[in-house]
Amino acid sequence: MTPSVPTAATPRRLPPVGSFAWAVNVCGQAMLDWRSGLRPLAVFIASAAGLILALASVELPGGTMPALPVLLVTVVHHSVALLLRRIMVVIVVIATSHGLLGVLSDQPWVLVIIAFAIAFIGFYLLARGLDLLSYLLAILVPVLFAWQSANGVVDAHSAWIEFQQLIIGLLVSGTLGILFLGDRLERGLRDRLSSDLESVGTSLLKPLDEEYGDGFLTWDARRSASLETLLQGIHRVRGRSIAATNLILAGDCVRYLLGINRMRLALLEHGRPTFFLEGVAGSLPDARDRLGRQLLEVSAAIRENRPAASIPGLAASARRFRSDCRRLVVNAPEGTPVMQISFIAAASRALTDMHRIARTLVATTGRTRAIPASRLRMPRWNQRSDWNVGTVLGELCTHPDEAGLAFAIKGTIATGIAFTIASVYDQWAGAAVFLLMTMFLSTVFQGSLRASMMLRAVGLLLSTMVSLFTITTVFPNLGSAGGYAIFIAIVLLPGGMMIVQPRSAAAGLNYAMSLFYVFTTNARLEVGLDLVDDRFIAVAGASLLPWLVFGLVRPTYARDRIEACFATAIGSVRRSIELPLLPATGNDAAEMESLADGLAALTMIRTMTDNAAIELVDDPERQRMNRRLVDRVDQIFVLSRFYVRTAFLGEGVRVSRVEADVLTSLSDMLTATHRRLTGQRPRPEDASATDRALASLTALDASIEDRIAGHRTGAGLRLTLIHLVMLHDLVAGLRDFDRLLEARTRLLETRSLISLGDG
Numbered sequence: 165m166t167p168s169v170p171t172a173a174t175p176r177r178l179p180p181v182g183s184f185a186w187a188v189n190v191c192g193q194a195m196l197d198w199r200s201g202l203r204p205l206a207v208f209i210a211s212a213a214g215l216i217l218a219l220a221s222v223e224l225p226g227g228t229m230p231a232l233p234v235l236l237v238t239v240v241h242h243s244v245a246l247l248l249r250r251i252m253v254v255i256v257v258i259a260t261s262h263g264l265l266g267v268l269s270d271q272p273w274v275l276v277i278i279a280f281a282i283a284f285i286g287f288y289l290l291a292r293g294l295d296l297l298s299y300l301l302a303i304l305v306p307v308l309f310a311w312q313s314a315n316g317v318v319d320a321h322s323a324w325i326e327f328q329q330l331i332i333g334l335l336v337s338g339t340l341g342i343l344f345l346g347d348r349l350e351r352g353l354r355d356r357l358s359s360d361l362e363s364v365g366t367s368l369l370k371p372l373d374e375e376y377g378d379g380f381l382t383w384d385a386r387r388s389a390s391l392e393t394l395l396q397g398i399h400r401v402r403g404r405s406i407a408a409t410n411l412i413l414a415g416d417c418v419r420y421l422l423g424i425n426r427m428r429l430a431l432l433e434h435g436r437p438t439f440f441l442e443g444v445a446g447s448l449p450d451a452r453d454r455l456g457r458q459l460l461e462v463s464a465a466i467r468e469n470r471p472a473a474s475i476p477g478l479a480a481s482a483r484r485f486r487s488d489c490r491r492l493v494v495n496a497p498e499g500t501p502v503m504q505i506s507f508i509a510a511a512s513r514a515l516t517d518m519h520r521i522a523r524t525l526v527a528t529t530g531r532t533r534a535i536p537a538s539r540l541r542m543p544r545w546n547q548r549s550d551w552n553v554g555t556v557l558g559e560l561c562t563h564p565d566e567a568g569l570a571f572a573i574k575g576t577i578a579t580g581i582a583f584t585i586a587s588v589y590d591q592w593a594g595a596a597v598f599l600l601m602t603m604f605l606s607t608v609f610q611g612s613l614r615a616s617m618m619l620r621a622v623g624l625l626l627s628t629m630v631s632l633f634t635i636t637t638v639f640p641n642l643g644s645a646g647g648y649a650i651f652i653a654i655v656l657l658p659g660g661m662m663i664v665q666p667r668s669a670a671a672g673l674n675y676a677m678s679l680f681y682v683f684t685t686n687a688r689l690e691v692g693l694d695l696v697d698d699r700f701i702a703v704a705g706a707s708l709l710p711w712l713v714f715g716l717v718r719p720t721y722a723r724d725r726i727e728a729c730f731a732t733a734i735g736s737v738r739r740s741i742e743l744p745l746l747p748a749t750g751n752d753a754a755e756m757e758s759l760a761d762g763l764a765a766l767t768m769i770r771t772m773t774d775n776a777a778i779e780l781v782d783d784p785e786r787q788r789m790n791r792r793l794v795d796r797v798d799q800i801f802v803l804s805r806f807y808v809r810t811a812f813l814g815e816g817v818r819v820s821r822v823e824a825d826v827l828t829s830l831s832d833m834l835t836a837t838h839r840r841l842t843g844q845r846p847r848p849e850d851a852s853a854t855d856r857a858l859a860s861l862t863a864l865d866a867s868i869e870d871r872i873a874g875h876r877t878g879a880g881l882r883l884t885l886i887h888l889v890m891l892h893d894l895v896a897g898l899r900d901f902d903r904l905l906e907a908r909t910r911l912l913e914t915r916s917l918i919s920l921g922d923g
Contacts, residue, residue, distance in 0.1 A: 191623075191662055235680075283603070358464070423802035446488075470529065604677075628678070800894060800901065830898070
């Protein structure tokens with residue numbers, strides 16, 4: 165007999181992403197990981213139970229409409245101002261819809277056309293990031309009124325009931341959201357800022373050789389994306405209060421600090437000249453130590469919401485280091501490579517700006533409105549241009565966003581089809597729910613269509629099984645509103661566990677919406693099996709219809725959306741690089757506009773490579789490739805911002821003719837890359853763009869060497885030296901980005917397309 169040979173245990177094979185088994189596994193993991201979202205889960209359950217008790221106390225029926233604020237309580241932001249705005253939206257849309265209904269009672273289809281126009285505008289507003297709950301209600305209510313009017317089932321009494329339902333739902337969920345989730349944005353922003361400052365401060369306290377190691381350029385896409393989301397959220401929730409303004413300024417400082425720190429570490433790739441280390445031996449360690457301790461102090465102060473103490477001697481240590489660097493630039497040994505001199509000038513500027521950022525950060529922890537430190541030319545998020553209804557509608561009429569327009573058109577098409585079906589089967593008890601849920605699910609169809617559809621199927625089947633079991637066992641024995649509320653809280657618990665986890669939110673929404681419809685439709689504690697049938701058909705149809713529309717009508721694929729975002733980021737870098745070629749100006753409006761476009765594009769890419777397209781994230785090789793591309797374009801973006809801030813808005817010194825030639829050739833490289841990303845036909849000059857950029861860099865090196873050799877140290881030499889190393893890195897980074905794009909193209913040839921539901 166041949167002895168058996170022990171073999172290693174075969175790892176369990178995971179189900180393919182987007183399959184039904186995979187969706188079941190994702191939902192199961194969400195329920196096992198319930199502790200990570202305990203607070204939002206508790207708020208969701210409390211809102212559901214509170215809504216039941218409130219509706220029962222005034223003897224109003226439940227159903228889909230009042231459940232919407234509860235379903236989104238963990239998704240939207242909360243503040244008193246937002247709650248009042250949402251209530252005002254409900255009052256305006258119901259009053260306007262009912263008023264139009266009275267005027268157009270003999271022509272209900274005119275109201276239908278108006279409602280569809282409102283739905284289109286509402287979908288576009290949602291696609292551009294405005295408050296989800298406010299403008300979702302602005303879509304749902306007019307369309308529902310138009311449907312009821314077209315089918316002769318609306319009157320003043322029903323409008324009054326729906327108004328009361330919505331107001332109660334908003335008050336219950338909004339109050340609990342303000343009390344227990346209102347500080348979520350501020351806590352999240354403080355934790356993010358504190359963590360980022362701690363990482364930079366801890367790095368500065370290490371010896372240089374330890375700081376410069378493997379992985380020193382690692383860029384966390386998830387953290388970077390969430391910082392932008394938190395900054396915009398805190399402005400919308402807290403407005404222009406001193407605390408909010410200071411936090412936003414701190415966020416701008418941290419974003420710039422991370423960028424400069426990344427550039428400082430990248431400079432180390434060019435080597436650390438021996439004469440540089442000897443020349444700053446007395447000032448660099450002290451400057452790094454004091455700056456590191458200051459950043460750690462600010463980190464603790466932001467986390468604890470207290471004023472930060474200033475570290476004594478920080479300003480003096482920064483001045484000594486800057487003085488030593490200037491001396492080394494002027495008195496560099498004969499024959500020193502110009503790149504080493506450029507490294508010293510750039511390192512001096514980077515550490516100087518980091519010191520100015522630290523001073524500004526100390527001011528942001530105070531109780532008065534902070535202003536940036538003098539001579540800190542930091543790109544800031546322009547709060548005045550924050551999105552609101554007026555700016556978005558102006559954009560829609562002049563130059564609409566392509567993705568937002570596609571989303572609005574598809575959402576309106578899905579709404580129109582659902583409206584038609586609900587009108588044909590207007591006697592069906594689930595018609596209104598089918599119409600409402602189609603519009604609702606169209607607005608939350610984020611990520612991969614296939615994966616989302618499987619998750620919604622799991623939520624629907626699970627809610628069906630729970631409904632059938634509880635209707636035949638538990639529900640007939642309920643005898644009071646209190647017991648009813650406890651029952652609702654218990655059956656909604658699995659849905660809440662899934663909603664608070666981003667990967668399983670689609671399943672949780674279908675589960676919770678289904679149970680709300682089944683168990684809260686009547687004012688009294690009675691329910692029948694026919695409701696389960698109506699609910700199953702309504703929810704299944706509402707899940708399937710947007711999936712078909714978004715998947716068949718000019719489908720949006722993940723690879724195309726990512727390339728479009730890359731193209732936007734590259735385009736913003738190109739516009740920034742070209743700014744120093746313009747006539748001298750102190751107005752940074754153009755630079756701010758390109759910054760906003762670039763940040764928005766990079767945030768979209770980071771979000772998609774993190775969790776927006778589930779199938780994309782669960783493909784490790786594709787995920788690594790996308791993150792390498794994000795990392796590279798991030799570095800190009802950071803270098804370009806720092807360059808523009810020292811050249812375009814520098815010290816009144818124009819770039820030289822030789823440096824302008826480098827910028828022109830670099831702009832040509834960026835243009836060629838932009839054409840490639842947007843699918844345009846390449847032009848003959850694109851093939852030689854890289855060679856022209858390298859030749860212009862060589863000419864710039866020679867020009868600087870001649871100026872140093874001739875002791876022509878004019879006002880512009882120091883800035884040119886600072887720029888030189890950054891221009892070399894920009895050209896090298898863009899060449900590497902182009903090579904990665906080619907590798908990505910080859911990889912995608914072996915991968916299937918991933919349809920998205922967000923445009």
